Amino acid sequence: MLQRITRTREMPSAKYTPSEVEPKWQNAWAEQKTFKTPNPGDAGFDAAKPKFYILDMFPYPSGAGLHVGHPEGYTATDILARYKRMRGFNVLHPMGWDAYGLPAEQYAVQTGVHPSITTQKNISNIKRQIQSLGFSYDWDREVDTTDPKYYRWTQWIFMQLYKKGLAYLAEVPVWWCEALGTVLANEEVIEGRSERGDHPCVRRPMKQWMLKITAYAERLLADLESLDWPESIKIQQRNWIGKSEGAEVDFEIAGGAAAGTRMTVFTTRPDTLYGATYMVLAPEHPLVAKVTTPEQQAAVKAYVVAASKKSDLARTELAKEKTGVFTGGYAYNPVFDRNDPKAKIPIWIADYVLMGYGTGAIMAVPAHDTRDAEFAVQFKLPIVPVVMPPDAWLKANPPKAMKDTEVRALREAYLKAPHTFSDFFVDDGIAINSPAMEGKPTPEAKKAITAWLAQRGLGKATVNYRLRDWLFSRQRYWGEPFPVIHMADGSHKLIDEKELPLQLPEMADFKPTGTFEPPLSKAKDWLKTTDPATGQPATRETNTMPQWAGSCWYYLRFLDARNDKAAWGKEIEKYWMPVDLYVGGAEHAVLHLLYARFWHKVLYDLGLVSTKEPFHRLFNQGLITAFAYKDKTGRLIPTDEVEEKGDGVFVLKASGESVEQIVTKMSKSLRNVVNPDDVIKSHGADTLRLYEMFMGPLDSSKPWNPRDVPGVHRFLQRAWRVVVEDDESKPEAGQLRANLKAAGDGDAELERALHKAIKKVTQDLDRMAFNTAISALMIFVNEALKDVTKVGKTQAERFVLLLAPFAPHLAEELWQRLGHAKSLAYEAWPPFDEKLTVDATKEIPVQVNGKLRAKIVVPADASEDELKAKAQEAVAGSLEGKAIAKLFVVKGRLVNVVVK
RNA sequence: GCCGGAGUGGCGGAAUUGGCAGACGCAGUGGAUUCAAAAUCCACCGAGGCUCACCCCUCAUGAGGGUUCAAGUCCCUCCUCCGGCACCA
Structure with a gap:
């Protein structure tokens, strides 16, 4: 009895049963x-093999678990990883x-369970x-950013940044979320409310750690050129x-308390300097107080206070109308003689000028900048044209009363009243009203005036x-502590490297402090040190x-994940x-990368890694969406009600x-x-x-259709049937086919058919076209099942190897049943013979005047003359009584007969 | 507003360099097998027309125009959808 049961267990299944095969x-x-x-x-390391490092963006382990979007990318990389192994790569x-992240901390706040x-x-x-x-990860390299053995090195990298002078403390405005009791990153706040929980947030200044990424701006920009990334991400x-080239120009303040002080503006259009009719300072600009006259003091102060209360967002999105206040002060435009009445221009403050960009001050050229134009119109400031637009622009944007007017008249009108044209001209043209560069096209005018200014200092x-x-920095508990101590005199220094990892203190209470202090301020014992x-x-x-800290370098830790002497080994890197x-x-697209x-x-720069860029090729998988329904009123209807x-x-x-x-995000x-x-x-x-791979191209977003899933399942069953006798009524059921x-x-x-499939799958994998590769596998199986007894053993074996990257469990099972003791993971990828990928004969379409009229069957390598002759014969009926004007023959493709 | 990307059957999608539009799969229809069903297998499956039996014809890749012997593919204009940025001087 016992023996019988054992025997039954050992009997291989006749039917394709994933629940047995996959765990096995x-x-x-x-x-x-x-x-x-x-x-x-x-x-076991083989230095002779080429290497291939293929990486997934590692996931945040959310309580909700995986959704179908995750396996999409992971499956693609797994297929390629398996394929590359078979192609002889390490x-x-x-x-x-x-693993750091806000949800675990919020859960801790609510329940007291440690994050x-x-x-x-x-x-x-x-x-x-x-x-x-069934992904083929090397689990011995698994990392967890919250593991002290990992974040020890995150802290260590921070120390390197600190030592290089790239980390500093600064008082900056940050998003404070009262309900969550924490500061949030810009990207975690959407339209003034927290992304998580939808709580209101406010901007307030706080002392924060900053990293000097701006010091690398130029290299981050320039080195994009060397990367094989989607163009949209690079853009x-x-x-x-946001690199912009231009000039800084000094304006001297005219009269008042600040007389003689220089005010520097940044402009990308120095060529329009003669058209600067006023200046604008950001409300936070340090010169505001100095230039403001006593009469304007009250109005300016009120405006500055109002602006400080607005967030950046309110200053931009909600402000459709320009606002601002005249300071009462004036400055000299450096291109004019002091005695020239045009030299003295008013200084305004307005919140459309941001303190954080350039110098926080601008010269306003309303004739050639839409923002300045709106402001000038609103406050009735003068508009002086200094760039003559091309004729085509003048004709396309004439004043209302001047439609169909000739160009000369339009030019005159533009000189007198540019604001009457249907739009303001902001592009390149010819400098006018500008003695230092008169008549020069914009690019040359820019160079000329910049040199002119530089010469005169x-x-x-x-x-x-x-x-x-x-x-x-974040005011949170669940994150890497900074390896920094603060001294009584206000200075700060790094802790000793030997103290790493600096671990988070155990805390029973994760609730926000109720003040602006981070939760760690409650860990009094931990806080005090010497x-x-x-x-x-x-x-x-x-x-x-x-959270970005841990993900900034995880790809390096994977190289040498168990190294406790260094973040990674030099030779390994x-x-x-x-x-x-x-x-x-x-x-x-932007932040993490x-x-x-x-x-x-x-x-x-520190000599710790050998490449300038971490990720040579980047590929973005598309979103997996789903079907939903919409009624006549536009209301969305859940799937199960339809x-x-x-x-x-x-x-x-x-x-x-x-x-x-309709198609929507899954919800x-x-x-x-x-x-x-x-x-x-x-x-x-x-x-x-x-x-997941058959749905469509990896990089496009596509809807999940539950109805399609059985289709690919059927294909796998058919693949199984190529190798295994699955008819349970037969005595040889479950056995290899005879x-x-x-x-x-x-x-x-x-x-x-097999060589065609190998060629197609190989080429498609090389271009990451998984959907069409699978279609090629399906075509082969359809072919094989037409008469399954004709399949030879090596054919079955090569097909199984071809299938293996896609359906590894099934392939391993079939490989074993075909008599192999070892896994197929490192078997050589089957080769194809180009000659065997084409049929002996080919059907060629014959067109007359571009329209399909007949088809001819010819040898695959038929010559042009042969095609010509056969084609004319085939369409003889259509050619009767007509002269052949021309004959186009595309070898192996088509014949087109042009007749008159 | 600006910058990207995309519009192909009932659905997901194919289509090397401009060369038979609709591969492959789903759904659907008809048939075989079966007591019956499931499963499986075979055939059909863009729209319209024709003496819908055979052949064949016309139209068709978001809309309109153009280049070409030939356009889903190239050029121009427009429409729709998706993604990103948004007073950056």
């Missing part, structure tokens, strides 16, 4: 450490956890989910860095960046680092870096009212969220992997 192989890979990757110097493919407990629980859940998909980074060419320094160098009492920094392919969502590049460049009535017609179950199918309220666990349970991990038991070449036509 996941366990085998884990036990045998199939995907453990040796480093240079380790046993593949580095790690995974870890970006590390919540975090570990979430990590183990999400790790289970990731492992259930976003360029915009964010009145200005110089300057480059400005929009990029600001990085606000690097400076070992001087023996003086000192206090620890109570801010913690932002040299071997693996840079990351060859980095895959993740486009939401990190810019911060990581910044740190990497600092490490490069049924389909044939071809694209959907109606409400309750009323029968017809609704429209709980629309009940269209897909949980990967459910898909694995119903169809298996290989089906989930395959469906034609596969002995070596054999298989069918010659099928061999061609």
